[in-house]
Amino acid sequence: MEYPIFDLPFFGGSLLIAAIAIPHVFIAQFSVGASFLLALAERRANREGDSETRAFLKTYAFTVLLVPYVLGAMTGVGIWFATSVASPRAISSMIHLFVWGWAAEWTMFIVDIVAIYLYVYTWDRIRPSAHNAIGWILAVSSTVTLVLINGILSFMLTPGSWEPLAPYGFWKAFFNPSFWPTTLMRFFVSLALAGAVALLLMALMRTVPAAVREKMTRLAYRMMLPALACLVLLPWAFSVIPERSQQFIQGGAIAMTLFFAMGMACFSLLALGTILAMVRREWNPSVLGASLLIFFAFVGYACFEFVREGARKPYVIEGFMYSTGVTTEKGQALDKRASLAVLREKGVLSAASWVLPLGRTIAELTPEEKGYAVFKAACLACHQVYAGYNAVQPLIGGWTRETLRSYLDTMHEQRPMMPPFPGTDAEKDALAAYMATLTRRGK
Amino acid sequence: MNSQLIPAPDMLGLPAHPLLLLVLLNATLALHWVFVGAVFGGTLIVLHNAVTGRGDAARARLNQAILGFLPFMLSMGVTLGVAPLLFVQVVYGHFFYSANVMMALWWLLIIPLVIGTTYLFYVAKVRLAAGKVLGPFLPAILAGILLVLAMILSGNMTLFQTPSAWESVWRLHGAGFYHGGGMVGRVLFALLGFAALGAMFVMLLGKTGLAYDEQADRAAVEIGLRAAPMCMGLQIAAGILLVIFLPSEQRKAVFDFRWVSLFSVLAIGCLAGSLLLFVKARRSPTLSTLILPMAVYVLGLIMIGFARDGIRRAALAPHFQLGELAIHPQWGPFALFLAMMVVAAGLVTALLHLARQTD
Numbered sequence: 001m002e003y004p005i006f007d008l009p010f011f012g013g014s015l016l017i018a019a020i021a022i023p024h025v026f027i028a029q030f031s032v033g034a035s036f037l038l039a040l041a042e043r044r045a046n047r048e049g050d051s052e053t054r055a056f057l058k059t060y061a062f063t064v065l066l067v068p069y070v071l072g073a074m075t076g077v078g079i080w081f082a083t084s085v086a087s088p089r090a091i092s093s094m095i096h097l098f099v100w101g102w103a104a105e106w107t108m109f110i111v112d113i114v115a116i117y118l119y120v121y122t123w124d125r126i127r128p129s130a131h132n133a134i135g136w137i138l139a140v141s142s143t144v145t146l147v148l149i150n151g152i153l154s155f156m157l158t159p160g161s162w163e164p165l166a167p168y169g170f171w172k173a174f175f176n177p178s179f180w181p182t183t184l185m186r187f188f189v190s191l192a193l194a195g196a197v198a199l200l201l202m203a204l205m206r207t208v209p210a211a212v213r214e215k216m217t218r219l220a221y222r223m224m225l226p227a228l229a230c231l232v233l234l235p236w237a238f239s240v241i242p243e244r245s246q247q248f249i250q251g252g253a254i255a256m257t258l259f260f261a262m263g264m265a266c267f268s269l270l271a272l273g274t275i276l277a278m279v280r281r282e283w284n285p286s287v288l289g290a291s292l293l294i295f296f297a298f299v300g301y302a303c304f305e306f307v308r309e310g311a312r313k314p315y316v317i318e319g320f321m322y323s324t325g326v327t328t329e330k331g332q333a334l335d336k337r338a339s340l341a342v343l344r345e346k347g348v349l350s351a352a353s354w355v356l357p358l359g360r361t362i363a364e365l366t367p368e369e370k371g372y373a374v375f376k377a378a379c380l381a382c383h384q385v386y387a388g389y390n391a392v393q394p395l396i397g398g399w400t401r402e403t404l405r406s407y408l409d410t411m412h413e414q415r416p417m418m419p420p421f422p423g424t425d426a427e428k429d430a431l432a433a434y435m436a437t438l439t440r441r442g443k
Numbered sequence: 444m445n446s447q448l449i450p451a452p453d454m455l456g457l458p459a460h461p462l463l464l465l466v467l468l469n470a471t472l473a474l475h476w477v478f479v480g481a482v483f484g485g486t487l488i489v490l491h492n493a494v495t496g497r498g499d500a501a502r503a504r505l506n507q508a509i510l511g512f513l514p515f516m517l518s519m520g521v522t523l524g525v526a527p528l529l530f531v532q533v534v535y536g537h538f539f540y541s542a543n544v545m546m547a548l549w550w551l552l553i554i555p556l557v558i559g560t561t562y563l564f565y566v567a568k569v570r571l572a573a574g575k576v577l578g579p580f581l582p583a584i585l586a587g588i589l590l591v592l593a594m595i596l597s598g599n600m601t602l603f604q605t606p607s608a609w610e611s612v613w614r615l616h617g618a619g620f621y622h623g624g625g626m627v628g629r630v631l632f633a634l635l636g637f638a639a640l641g642a643m644f645v646m647l648l649g650k651t652g653l654a655y656d657e658q659a660d661r662a663a664v665e666i667g668l669r670a671a672p673m674c675m676g677l678q679i680a681a682g683i684l685l686v687i688f689l690p691s692e693q694r695k696a697v698f699d700f701r702w703v704s705l706f707s708v709l710a711i712g713c714l715a716g717s718l719l720l721f722v723k724a725r726r727s728p729t730l731s732t733l734i735l736p737m738a739v740y741v742l743g744l745i746m747i748g749f750a751r752d753g754i755r756r757a758a759l760a761p762h763f764q765l766g767e768l769a770i771h772p773q774w775g776p777f778a779l780f781l782a783m784m785v786v787a788a789g790l791v792t793a794l795l796h797l798a799r800q801t802d
């Protein structure tokens with residue numbers, strides 16, 4: 001709505017954001033856990049005067065913390081670029097609500113970067129206790145960034161008692177119903193990732209002495225064990241998400257159900273694998289074993305992210321704004337141009353001038369051209385046309401124009417993942433005319 | 444143009460008075476410029492050394508030292524850029540996002556370019572550390588990428604304050620690149636300043652003894668002191684031309700004897716003052732004689748930020764006034780931000796202190 005729409009062929013905006021966000025989340029998440037692992041292990045190594053362990057930690061800090069961290073920080077900025085292109089109205093509202101939260105998070109990013117570079121480049125050059133203190137500062141600052149960003153992200157699915165412009169809106173939005181379970185979960189997963197990566201690094205580095213191996217492996221297991229809590233935290237998070245979303249997960253949307261189940265399975269396997277390894281006193285895990293543990297943590301977490309994104313449909317901000325940028329009755333009093341009520345009266349094209357062919361007015365368009373414009377404004381956010389992300393043509397292969405037309409009246413009721421049609425009856429006619437040109441029975 | 448094409452300001456209004464937001468915007472933007480400027484200017488000096496310093500071991504070591512710092516400086520520059528990115532969205536979001544979408548492909552290209560630059564810095568440094576010769580090829584590529592980055596940034600910032608150009612840029616549906624509206628002058632002005640900042644950064648490396656050894660340190664100060672005043676002189680000239688060739692309503696804003704004029708004068712004053720102080724410092728370039736002109740220059744950057752923002756508002760005046768934005772202050776969250784800022788400043792100080800604890 002209101003903004004020009006960038007149509008990235010095949011992938012669409014959602015996949016664009018996902019492609020940048022997924023690597024970012026992993027690296028950022030991992031670096032939180034890794035900084036704890038380093039700080040803890042270094043403290044002990046300093047106390048015991050254990051220079052061999054310190055040497056291993058130094059490698060760990062450079063290769064798996066600093067090098068990917070730089071990538072993580074820059075993809076993090078990339079998410080801003082991608083969302084502003086793919087979903088400007090949503091990011092606009094988010095920033096007007098949360099700018100101080102993001103600004104607070106930003107101050108900690110600065111601490112993170114300074115700390116991480118100093119930590120890596122002062123190794124063996126300064127007093128060990130001072131070096132370890134840098135590690136602890138990094139652990140604390142990166143944890144604070146995780147907490148702050150998660151308050152903002154979790155809001156999007158569970159806004160709780162937040163109302164636009166009502167008093168204490170920021171705090172209600174931030175400490176929303178899924179804040180605690182998801183914050184804890186992200187934190188525990190970050191520890192698990194750091195532990196599992198330490199195992200893999202040791203498995204790959206043949207030169208690590210046996211004594212170091214045993215110490216670090218024990219620590220890694222202990223860092224992975226808390227991920228067991230996800231088996232409680234996930235159902236807790238599930239219990240506070242909207243009923244509609246719960247139904248998606250309970251079978252209403254098969255992909256969602258599968259991913260939720262797979263996520264639970266992965267976390268179970270991660271915990272089980274860790275416990276088993278501890279019981280068997282396996283201090284020398286193989287590359288395969290360590291990779292499997294990373295895989296479970298990674299896939300479990302990716303499933304959780306997928307479900308979080310999917311379960312929010314048709315909204316981008318639950319109950320307030322649809323993925324298309326149209327606001328619900330919650331935004332109606334404030335949003336003069338593109339609330340559902342306004343658009344139903346004036347038409348979706350009244351707030352989407354950019355989707356018209358340049359230099360032409362609505363009155364000059366053929367019904368099919370007008371229908372295509374409506375499609376761009378109301379459907380393109382979730383559907384490519386011919387092929388690619390949730391492409392619509394394959395979905396409507398044998399439909400007639402009449403079927404299409406009547407489908408638009410009840411699209412939300414039939415498919416709760418879709419918003420109600422945001423326009424006038426004449427626009428529905430035009431859209432049906434356009435979509436009919438895509439079908440086999442067309443016209 | 445069709446006024447329907449301009450989105451409405453966000454319905455949630457501003458979380459603070461716009462003046463507060465603009466002060467934060469320009470203060471953090473100046474910091475962003477300091478670091479990305481050091482990266483661009485530092486790269487130019489590396490290139491200069493690679494071209495003119497063949498076989499000069501001290502300059503090769505200086506290059507290695509500069510390159511060793513650049514990934515960090517770039518990470519800082521990018522991260523510092525996030526704060527103005529937040530505030531510019533809050534105040535000008537409805538124009539800013541529109542321009543982002545119109546130049547989407549370029550806008551998105553920034554991220555892979557920045558990532559590529561960081562790792563190429565490592566590659567160049569590793570070459571030198573391994574005792575190999577660093578020819579001009581890699582530094583030239585790096586300078587070229589940074590130039591493209593600055594052009595994308597300036598193109599986007601200029602496009603967002605020029606709605607009359609939107610329709611023509613949108614003809615390419617996200618692949619359009621905007622270079623009208625005074626954009627070329629802006630980039631030139633910015634990059635001359637960045638070159639000066641790079642010279643200052645290299646000087647600082649030399650003066651704080653971070654360029655490996657005495658000879659390299661001396662080369663750093665020498666090159667920096669030669670380059671900085673020259674770049675500043677050119678920047679002042681470019682700034683004057685930039686103003687003269689601004690679209691008329693924006694030029695009027697500079698000469699209307701109000702805030703924009705004041706900031707413009709202060710900006711030029713700071714640049715000129717810094718230039719003179721550097722020339723004077725040439726005789727005895729100690730750390731303390733160099734810090735002052737650097738501080739004056741950074742102050743100048745903040746003034747440039749405010750003048751630039753006033754000109755932007757003059758350009759947007761037919762479509763938008765700050766006064767039309769609703770304000771719904773969020774004092775609690777603002778206090779959280781301030782508190783975190785203080786904590787962060789304390790932590791960074793502590794970190795720098797810890798990093799000097801060599802028994």
Ligand code: HEM
Nearest residue numbers: 479521524525527528531557589592593596597600629633
């Ligand atoms: C990738 C992360 C970056 C971010 C988030 C970022 C952010 C920003 C923001 C928000 C502004 C403008 C604020 C305003 O208009 O009020 C800006 C301006 C600018 N930045 Fe960056 N920046 C980034 C990277 C860079 C790089 C790598 C360079 C240089 C090579 C650069 C050079 C500039 C220049 C020249 C301007 C002024 C443009 C003009 O007004 O003409 N930026 N940056």
